Every structure is written in C-alpha cells, then in structure tokens.
Amino acid sequence: MKNKLLATIKKEILILIRDKVGLSILFIMPMILILVMTLIQDSAFKTINEKGIPIVLVDNDKDTLGVSIYKGLKNSSLCFLSDSIDGKPATSESARNAVAKGKFLIGIVIPKGATNAIRKNVLGLVGETMNTNIVSKNAKDESIDSVNIIFYIDPVTKKSFISSITSNIHEFIATVKTQIMFQSFSDQIASIVPSGSSPPKNTYAKSQIINYKEIYASDLVGEMVPSAVQHNVPAWTIFAMFFIVIPMVGSILKEKKEGSAFRLHTMPTSYLLLINGKIIVYVVVCMLQFMLMLSVGLYILPLFGLPMLQLGNSLMAIFIVALATSFAATGYGVLVGTLASSEQQGAILGSLSILLLSALGGIWVPTYIMPEIMRNISTLSPLNWALEGFYKLFFRGLGVNGILFESFKLFIFFIFTLGIALFINRMKRKV
Amino acid sequence: MSSETIVQIEDLIKIFTDADEPAVKGVSLNIHKNEIFGLLGPNGAGKTTIISILCGLFSPTNGKVIIDGLDLYVDIKSIKKIIGVVPQDIALYPTLTAIENLEFYGAMYGLSGKDLRDKISKWLEKLGLTKAAHRKIETYSGGMKRRVNLIASILHQPKILFLDEPTVGVDVQSRNVIIEHLKELNAEGTTIIYTSHHLEEAENFCTEIAIIDYGEILTQGTPDELIANTPNSTNLEDVFLNLTKRKLRD
Numbered sequence: 001m002k003n004k005l006l007a008t009i010k011k012e013i014l015i016l017i018r019d020k021v022g023l024s025i026l027f028i029m030p031m032i033l034i035l036v037m038t039l040i041q042d043s044a045f046k047t048i049n050e051k052g053i054p055i056v057l058v059d060n061d062k063d064t065l066g067v068s069i070y071k072g073l074k075n076s077s078l079c080f081l082s083d084s085i086d087g088k089p090a091t092s093e094s095a096r097n098a099v100a101k102g103k104f105l106i107g108i109v110i111p112k113g114a115t116n117a118i119r120k121n122v123l124g125l126v127g128e129t130m131n132t133n134i135v136s137k138n139a140k141d142e143s144i145d146s147v148n149i150i151f152y153i154d155p156v157t158k159k160s161f162i163s164s165i166t167s168n169i170h171e172f173i174a175t176v177k178t179q180i181m182f183q184s185f186s187d188q189i190a191s192i193v194p195s196g197s198s199p200p201k202n203t204y205a206k207s208q209i210i211n212y213k214e215i216y217a218s219d220l221v222g223e224m225v226p227s228a229v230q231h232n233v234p235a236w237t238i239f240a241m242f243f244i245v246i247p248m249v250g251s252i253l254k255e256k257k258e259g260s261a262f263r264l265h266t267m268p269t270s271y272l273l274l275i276n277g278k279i280i281v282y283v284v285v286c287m288l289q290f291m292l293m294l295s296v297g298l299y300i301l302p303l304f305g306l307p308m309l310q311l312g313n314s315l316m317a318i319f320i321v322a323l324a325t326s327f328a329a330t331g332y333g334v335l336v337g338t339l340a341s342s343e344q345q346g347a348i349l350g351s352l353s354i355l356l357l358s359a360l361g362g363i364w365v366p367t368y369i370m371p372e373i374m375r376n377i378s379t380l381s382p383l384n385w386a387l388e389g390f391y392k393l394f395f396r397g398l399g400v401n402g403i404l405f406e407s408f409k410l411f412i413f414f415i416f417t418l419g420i421a422l423f424i425n426r427m428k429r430k431v
Numbered sequence: 432m433s434s435e436t437i438v439q440i441e442d443l444i445k446i447f448t449d450a451d452e453p454a455v456k457g458v459s460l461n462i463h464k465n466e467i468f469g470l471l472g473p474n475g476a477g478k479t480t481i482i483s484i485l486c487g488l489f490s491p492t493n494g495k496v497i498i499d500g501l502d503l504y505v506d507i508k509s510i511k512k513i514i515g516v517v518p519q520d521i522a523l524y525p526t527l528t529a530i531e532n533l534e535f536y537g538a539m540y541g542l543s544g545k546d547l548r549d550k551i552s553k554w555l556e557k558l559g560l561t562k563a564a565h566r567k568i569e570t571y572s573g574g575m576k577r578r579v580n581l582i583a584s585i586l587h588q589p590k591i592l593f594l595d596e597p598t599v600g601v602d603v604q605s606r607n608v609i610i611e612h613l614k615e616l617n618a619e620g621t622t623i624i625y626t627s628h629h630l631e632e633a634e635n636f637c638t639e640i641a642i643i644d645y646g647e648i649l650t651q652g653t654p655d656e657l658i659a660n661t662p663n664s665t666n667l668e669d670v671f672l673n674l675t676k677r678k679l680r681d
Binding site: 258 | 486487488489490508511512514516518520521522523524525526527531534535536538539540541543567583584593
C-alpha cells in the first residue's frame, strides 16, 4: 500500500514538473493576479483619497450656508472641489452640462437666500420656544420657504459616493442651523436677563463636547489599518488556490483519455489510493502557491509603494486555514474531474463554478453589501469559509481557536466532495 | 496443454443502460489453462464487452464467471492480481520515460525494489528497448509504444493475459517480436485471451478460437477444426466471412 502510494505520488510529481507551461501557470499567474488586482484596487482607493471625487459647487447663497459647505467640502479629503468650469464661475446650467459630460461626478447648487431661509426658520422656532414675539416679529411676517439644494449626479457615480457627499452636506446644514439657533438663543437670553450681565460668547464652539475617534476592533498589536493589500492578498490567494481545480481536472481526464485510467482499473489498486496520490501532490502545490502569494504581499507589493501584508498573531493558524483550503480545493477538483467526461467539459465546469463560488463567497465584492438572500447563500461557499478564516487572522488578530470552525467546514467539504466523487466513479462503472 | 479450466463463463448477459438490445446474449465459454484463446468477431460483436467484464471494468447484468477458481462477483480484487490486460489503445504516460512508466505500473501490481528493476530490465532487453529506456514515451514510434504497452501488463507474470488487438498499427518487425514473446510467455504458463481483426495472425497464434457476432458465440474450436467444419473454407478468414456474412457493421 505504501509503495503504491509513493509510486503514485512520484508519477504525479514527474508529470507535473515536466509540464513547464502548466507549472508556470500554476505559480506565476496567481502572483500576477494578486499584484495586478491589489495595485488596481489600491489605485482606485488612492484616486478617491488623494485627489477626491470631482465636485462642482454653485454657491448662489453667498452667505453662511454657502460658505460653510464650500469650506467643508474644500477641506474634505473625499472631494476635489471646484467653483468654476473652464475658467468661468459655475452656474446651475453650466454645472448640469459639465456633470452630464462627465467632467464632474457631482454638481451642487445652493440656492440664493438659503441661509436666510434657515435663519428665518430657526428664529421662528426660537420665538415660539421663548414665547415672545420680540425676536420674531419680522420673521413671523414673512413666509418661510423651504431650501432646495440641487444635486446633479453623473449616472456612472457609485451610490456610496453620492451617499458620502449628501451626508456631508446634511451635516453642514445641520451645523449652520445649530450655529444660528445657538446665536439666537444667546441673543434672546441676553435681552431678558438683567442689564450688566454679559451674554456668553462662542456658545456653539463651547457646545462641541463630543469628538469622534475611529479605532479598529482588532486584537492585532499596533496600529491596524485595513488596506487593499490586507483585503486582496487573502481573497485572491484563495481564488487562485481553488483554481487548482483546472490542472487537477486536466490530470484526471488526461488519464482517462490516454487510457491509463482504463489500465489502472484492471489493476489491484483502488481508485481512492490513486486519487490520494494526486490529492497529496496537489495539496502541496496549493500550499506552495499560498506561500508564494503571501511572499508577494510581504515582499513584492511594498516595492510598488503598497503597505506590507500583516500576517496577524498566529502562523500556526495561517497554516491550518491554508491547509484546509488546499484540501477543499483539491477535493473539489477530484469531484469535477470525476463528473466531467472531457477535458473541455471539465475546464468549463471547473472555471465557471469557481467564478460562481468566488463571487458568492465574497472574493469579488464584500458579502456585507450583498442583499440578505445572497448573504445567506454566500455562507454555503467554501471560498467564503476560507476568506472568513483569513480575515479573522489578518484583520481581527485571532489565533488557532478562532479559525477552527472555518477549517473544520473546509475539511468536511473535502471529505464530502471526495465521497461524492468515489460514488460517481463507482456508478459510472455500473453502466 | 492442460485441460484444466481457468476461465469458466456461463450464460453471461450484459445489457448497457439505455441500450436497445443486450451487448452479450447468454455467452458460455470454457477457456483452459495455457491456451491461447482467440475471441474473434466483427466490430460491435461483443468481444471487448466480454473482456472488460472478465477484467472487472464493469459488472455483468447476469451470468456466472469463475476465473482460476475465484468468483468474479466475490473475488474481483484477487482476480485483478492474477490477470494482465493489454489495452487496444496505448495506455502509457507520454511525458514519462519507459522506465518511469514501467516502475509505476509495476508498483501498482505490488512489485518493488530490485525485483521490479530486474523485471523491467529483462523485458526492455527482450523487446529491444534498452537503449530507449530513458526516453519519454511521446518520442517513441508506434511499434515501440506497443512493446512498452505489453511490458506494462506482464511485469507481474500474470496467470491470464488479456490482449485487445495487441499488434494493431505496428510494423511487421514489431509484430513478430510481440507475437514471439507472447508465445514465450504462454510456454512459461500464462493463459492468453486475445482479440484481433488480423485473422491470419490469429490463425497462426491461437490454439483455440471462438467466433462471436451480435453478442452470441457462433462457433468454437481449434483453427484447423473451424476450417474443416465450415464449408467452402480454406483459411480462418473464409470461416469468419461464412459465419458473420458480409454485411457492413457500425
């Protein structure tokens, strides 16, 4: 038994290392994939972070609200703000045309008298609250119009960008309203308290007692800042590891096509033993792929100005998840190779199913932005289990205990796919 | 020649899933030890199906098969240890050398170490392949591949050797070498069960022949008996055409 297994392993290794093109595809392509995908995604983030979303602002208000929005957007790292188009001051019409032509992703038009309208609205509220008609006698006389800030949006703009900008604008308006309200209350209080006492100054600035601090909830030591590298390296590594299915399917079906499988079926050797030899070799290949791709994250990506991949707190846990992922990928390869009846069929079935499982598993887009039904389905993808495992290590800084469930599911998937493959093989021979 | 039966087939039936009619219709055969048994028939007659069942490639629908005293249904693992199969297609790994292929297949028969290496060397030398032993199979000629294909099935000295068209597509020299060594193997005690469309070769090579068509045995006997018992026949080809007629087969 041992000799047979060793002979099968030796045969698989010899076939693999003599296929120079196949071997280079197995190792070089995943490295290029990680490099390209990480650089692309990082540059996409950088475009937004460094230059910002191109926005044109038409300020017809020329008062507190207009100035506040202008200053706020100008100082925001999210935006690249302009108030002119082709050297001329932007108007509502020219802003609309410029956005339609794609020169800007978003155009914002603040109407004339917007601040005044807010002021009247606030003064009315203050007057009602203080139960006095002194402050609001002018305001009461005038009708209060609602303020319509117009957003022109390029249809190609991502909804998340629009949400970010509109929420910023809402915050600026709220700030201006609060400032006016504070000032009005302050003035009212000053008018009713006995003379000689001085009204409070800079009341709004003093009221800002709540500050925000963003801290990533992670057990990782030091400053853990999620980056494109941290996201992409595990995701594309898993994707590439599962693509071991293609050479595995090729190997299984080539044996059928070349007649070796026929001969082997007539020999006193079980199909399981032959497949085990293949699995051992391809699991080692997967692990080598994994190490190479981690090396890209550790040593190659920093050469392109990207942050270095942080491996978390437990190398043993990384090894366990990687091994479980390798077994799951090879088990799936055996299943597809046993199911398919030609190399073409196997290649199509293998590659399309991996694309599907990777899309479902959150390799392409995060599962948290998926609709609920898709989020539920995604939990069935082994690529999702592997990704969850690596995220727990690389982002949350967990150890072996943290990834045992994901690893267990991946090993069960391996046993399940192998069992199905053996059953199908037996059924195929009972024609 | 021993009269002891080594392969006993009784009322063998094979119906493939979705097939209109049985591929094998109640075949009964007795093959004796040390025979060179030829199973001849036109395309689609059922030869390969019978051989595939005897090798354990797929199970029969009905019937009884005893090989060297072992029941095919019960002892298939033991049967596989004492048989060798030379498939019609070259069943070798093209990117491995002849030695690497033979080491792998030898190991699958449970051979190892010096014993395996000695057997490989012996057969490579006998079949004139020693010089090319370290070349990849993909660089071999058709005849050389056929010879390695044969060696891969006889390294473990099987009691019964199944040959499915072992000399198809090879030159006369290679064919003669293959037939010569098969006879040698038979003389050493291996029973040979052989299928071929090469009727002249079968007439000279086989000690017993059965002609099969449409899944049924039409006749059985020594080549001389078949020629003598079939009217207007002077050779095995005449016997074959008289029994299977001239209608073209799919």
